[in-house]
Amino acid sequence: EDKVVQSPLSLVVHEGDTVTLNCSYEVTNFRSLLWYKQEKKAPTFLFMLTSSGIEKKSGRLSSILDKKELFSILNITATQTGDSAVYLCAHTGGGTSYGKLTFGQGTILTVHP
C-alpha cells in the first residue's frame, strides 16, 4: 500500500529560525511529490517535484526531492509568525493508481514571535 510519512509531527520555533520538514514515501508507481500549506481552512499549493535534485524555490521556502532515497524536504528560512500552519506532503500515483493523490499526516509548525 502506498504510504507518505512526515516528520516531525510538530515543531515549535522562534521567528528568524530555519526549519526543515521531512517527507518520506513508499509508492508503487511514483509520479510526483507535492507540498501544501494549510492554515485555517483548505490546503493551498506550494510545490510540485518530479525530478531528483532539482530545487524548487518560492521566497523563503524551498524544496527538493531525492527519488533514490524516496524522500523530500521543505525548508523555510527566516521563519515568521505567518508561517505557522500545517504543512502537508502528498504524492500522485501512476500506473494502476493513476490519478490517486495521497497525503501524509502533516507537520504542525508553530512560530513564536
Add this chain to the structure above:
Amino acid sequence: NAGVTQTPKFRILKIGQSMTLQCTQDMNHNYMYWYRQDPGMGLKLIYYSVGAGITDKGEVPNGYNVSRSTTEDFPLRLELAAPSQTSVYFCASTGTLNTGELFFGEGSRLTVL
C-alpha cells in the same frame, strides 16, 4: 467561476442516519477527490474519480459511497452514520495532474452523535 462548491457546510447526524455531501465544480475538471480530516491530522483519501463514470477507492472508503454521473458533480454518500465518521470533509478537483495543484471546496464539518 464558483470553483468547487460543497454543501452543507455543517451537519449533525444521529447514529444510523444517512446523508449525502454534495460537491460540484464548474471548471470542467476531470479529476475529483473526497478527503476527510480529523483534528490535528492530515487528509485521508476516501474516494477519487479520474472522469465521469469512473470512481476508485482511496485509503478509507468503508462506510462511504460515491458516484460520478457527470463531470461537474461528485456526491459522497454516508450510509448508517457512525461516531467514527465525525470529521471535516473536503472535496477537491483538478484539470491536470501536471501542475499538482488541487482546487478545494471550503469543507463540510460533520458530527455524528
